[in-house]
Amino acid sequence: MGSLLELKADKSKGETLHNLEEMQIARQALIKDRTAASARLKTAIHPLIKKQSALRLRQVELDLAEIGATIKTIIMLTKYSLKRQTFSSASPALQR
Numbered sequence: 001m002g003s004l005l006e007l008k009a010d011k012s013k014g015e016t017l018h019n020l021e022e023m024q025i026a027r028q029a030l031i032k033d034r035t036a037a038s039a040r041l042k043t044a045i046h047p048l049i050k051k052q053s054a055l056r057l058r059q060v061e062l063d064l065a066e067i068g069a070t071i072k073t074i075i076m077l078t079k080y081s082l083k084r085q086t087f088s089s090a091s092p093a094l095q096r
Helices: 014-043 047-090
Strands: none
């Protein structure tokens, strides 16, 4: 039946979407970790625990920034790639 209608199969999610989903999951975990580290820092009494909590909080912030930058890069590269594909398929005469 599909051959009569010349239907095309849907594309799978692809590696890019899989990578974005993985980055988002890691980002959500870091946000929860940041909340926990912040709560530990506020309730800590011992100087060693305060120091470790502050260091963990700083590391989580750095990790969040790195993941955020990576997500933005993946999105920008995907948009650029889609624009190139759209442009090249729209004007085959320019490919020559």
